[in-house]
Amino acid sequence: MGRSPCCEKDHTNKGAWTKEEDDKLISYIKSHGEGCWRSLPRSAGLQRCGKSCRLRWINYLRPDLKRGNFTLDEDDLIIKLHSLLGNKWSLIATRLPGRTDNEIKNYWNTHVKRKLLRRGIDPATHRPINETKAPRDSPESGKTEDPFNVKLLSFGPLLEKKESFKDERKQSGLICKKERVEYSVVEERCFDLNLELRISPPWQDQLHDETNMRFHREKHMCTACRFGLGNGKECSCDNVKCQTVDSSSSSYSSSDISSSIGYDFLGLNTRVLDLSTLEMK
DNA sequence: AAGCCATCCAACCGCAATATC
């Protein structure tokens, strides 16, 4: 039988949006709010499919969009987040207020990729290109190859989802669709970020003793310090190499994102990798 | 001025995840 089409293809416009269509969509969402994308076009008097309306709103019409050129800070942050998260554009976008996943993806493909290539860095692996061509752990090196190492070297998403807890989420009153996830211990091998990640849910009663010990050891160290993302300013954390942070800031600009402290997430005081707060759009 | 090419980016498509019945 299969899935029914998302909309009536025969009677929907495609291609560029007109000013009139934009106005209709904006005024409808202003008075009714976002959501119910499937029924929205008919209610708003638009001959578009719901997906198209959603995309137009999220990527172009939303009032909180920043637009304009990316700053150098945003540039750096995108590179660092991409090295950690891979092509998870929506996750990266959550760390760049006012930017959309589509915008970041386009920017990556048109600017950042080329910039990294010019520097001799493989944008897929974030490693020097000649090193990418000759993996360190080749069979000749005597080390055994295993899929996990391959995954780490590729710098795709480092996170392995193990389990979801829908019921627990409902009980806890979480309204977003994110799943509670448990992540594997990974040995970070990024050349400029020395990470030892133990990522697990922020449920204190489930934290392993070792994790708690790390928490006490590192709770006064800022994210930038732990992640090797220092911003060059003086830092107030316990680590002598650490940089200045603004832990009170809940709304932050792209320039202070990489140096602001979140709550401890599996021994990582971080907003950069505070996955539990990453809202899916 | 015309043609070609490269670049940019809005929009589309397919699919997976999630929600609902």
Add this chain to the structure above:
DNA sequence: AGATATTGCGGTTGGATGGCT
């Protein structure tokens, strides 16, 4: 529990634009 509906994500496409010959 399974079928269907809806939403959201990531990859890709194609039109608009500008630079160069």
